[in-house]
Amino acid sequence: YLKAYRTFLKDQLGSDTSSGWGDAVILAPLALWRAYGDKRALEENYPAMQAWLAYIEQRARTQHPAGFEGWSPEDRVPAAVARLVELIEQNGRRLDTGFLSVPFLLDVLCDQGHADVAYRLMFQDRCPSWLYEVDHGATTLWESWGAIAEDGTASSYSYNHYAFGCVGDWLYRRIGGLAAVEAGWRRFRVEPALDCGLARAAVSEETPYGRATVSWEIVGTQGDDDPQCGYRTAFVQVDVPPNTRAEIRLPGMPEQTVKSGHHVFLTRTERRA
Numbered sequence: 273y274l275k276a277y278r279t280f281l282k283d284q285l286g287s288d289t290s291s292g293w294g295d296a297v298i299l300a301p302l303a304l305w306r307a308y309g310d311k312r313a314l315e316e317n318y319p320a321m322q323a324w325l326a327y328i329e330q331r332a333r334t335q336h337p338a339g340f341e342g343w344s345p346e347d348r349v350p351a352a353v354a355r356l357v358e359l360i361e362q363n364g365r366r367l368d369t370g371f372l373s374v375p376f377l378l379d380v381l382c383d384q385g386h387a388d389v390a391y392r393l394m395f396q397d398r399c400p401s402w403l404y405e406v407d408h409g410a411t412t413l414w415e416s417w418g419a420i421a422e423d424g425t426a427s428s429y430s431y432n433h434y435a436f437g438c439v440g441d442w443l444y445r446r447i448g449g450l451a452a453v454e455a456g457w458r459r460f461r462v463e464p465a466l467d468c469g470l471a472r473a474a475v476s477e478e479t480p481y482g483r484a485t486v487s488w489e490i491v492g493t494q495g496d497d498d499p500q501c502g503y504r505t506a507f508v509q510v511d512v513p514p515n516t517r518a519e520i521r522l523p524g525m526p527e528q529t530v531k532s533g534h535h536v537f538l539t540r541t542e543r544r545a
Contacts, residue, residue, distance in 0.1 A: 378393065399417055413436050450486045460517075461521065488508040491505050
């Protein structure tokens, strides 16, 4: 490998491996399989994927941070999530994570009962945040959260850098509510975050079977006399490509699976205080 890379790993990290970047041996073949349902990338890379995962599992078992020795894949999760929420609050309800953490941050908060914290991060407009970049003229994502300072001073960072743009995947799946259930999108889930604070959202995915779309809009609110209760009415439209199925999960309605075609739903969701 390149001399600079070798020097960085061996001289500074004392290792031939690189967390995050090394994970690509698993993540890239998986992404190809999930998007297209083609197993060839998995078959060609499977031995390397197994070897890397075995190494990571061994490190996870034996290289715990100080104070976590002897804790159980159950004890560590609540403590880590509580600490994450605490750090976000201490930072003025802002994130301050790097390339390797951002893809997981908002999903972790949602999965662990802190969706409200994830939504606050999404709407934050002080640095570091995504909307700070938008407010400072960004049309693509920056390499650094503060690549342009508050006074408008520009740095030498890249201004077209994907890393923090991984939030787009979360926006599609969680806010828009469009997520694959089976590799190749033969079956997908529709579960939009109607309580996220937005009035409307729309997403689409070019699947191997055609375009899948979800669009939703809040069309009415009841219970305005009491800001702590009431509900909102949402209008949801879903396009399901030929030869696919969509699992529909909407508040106030039983879960159902629909076939290809255009589907319209009118449902209620509790209003956020």
